[in-house]
Amino acid sequence: QVQLVQSGAEVKKPGASVKISCKTSGYTFTTNAIHWVRQAPGQSLEWVGWINTGNGDTKYSQQFQDRVTLSRDTSARIAYMELSSLRSEDTAVFFCAREDYDIWSAHIKFDSWGQGTLVTVSA
C-alpha cells in the first residue's frame, strides 16, 4: 500500500535551516507529484509548494518562495523540503502529501499524507 514516512521532529534556532524528508513506498515514485503543507499549532493548513518527482520541476507559494527548496532523490524514492532563515512563526507541523492527478478533470487531490514532522524554532 502507499506509504509516506517523514523524518523525525526537529528543534532549530532562529536563522537556521531545516531539511525534512518524506520517504515513499507502495507506488512508482516518479508518477505522482509531492506537495508540502504547513500547519502551525492550532491553526489551519497552508500549502507550501510541490515538486514534480519525475522531472524535478517545482512551484512554491509566494509566502515561502524565498526560503523553501523542494528536491527529490528518485533512486531512494524520497522527497525533501528545506526551509531556511527559520523564525519562531515557522514552528509548525509540516506534512508531505502525494498528488493524485486525474487526466479527465485535470484535477489534483491529495490521496496520501505523511504523518507530519514537527519543527520547533526556539532560541
Next chain:
Amino acid sequence: DIVMTQSPLTLPVTPGEPASVSCWSSQSLLHTNGYYYLDWYLQKPGQSPQLLIYLGSNRASGVPDRFSGSGSGTDFRLKINRVEAEDVGVYYCMQTLQTPYTFGQGTKLEIK
C-alpha cells in the same frame, strides 16, 4: 490568492443527528472544464488530513455514503447524514483551482 471561509468554526452534534459545514470562496471555483475545484478533508485528532470529497461532490474511496458534498460557484457544503463518534475532528475545505492552493480555517466537529 483565493480566500476560503468556513462556517461554523465549531459544530457540536448529537450522534445520529445530521451536520452541515459551509464553505465560501472569494472567487468562483468553476474550471473551464465544468468541474468545481473544491475538496473536503478531515483531520481526526492527532492524525494527518484525509480526503473526503473531491470536485465538490465526489466521495473519495472508502468514505461512507453518509458524507456528501454539494455546491457551485463560490458556495459549497459538506453534509453528514447521521453523525457517528468516529466523525470527530476538523473539516477543511480546499481549493485547487489556482496556486497557491488554499484551505478554509477549519470546522471542528465535536460530539455533544
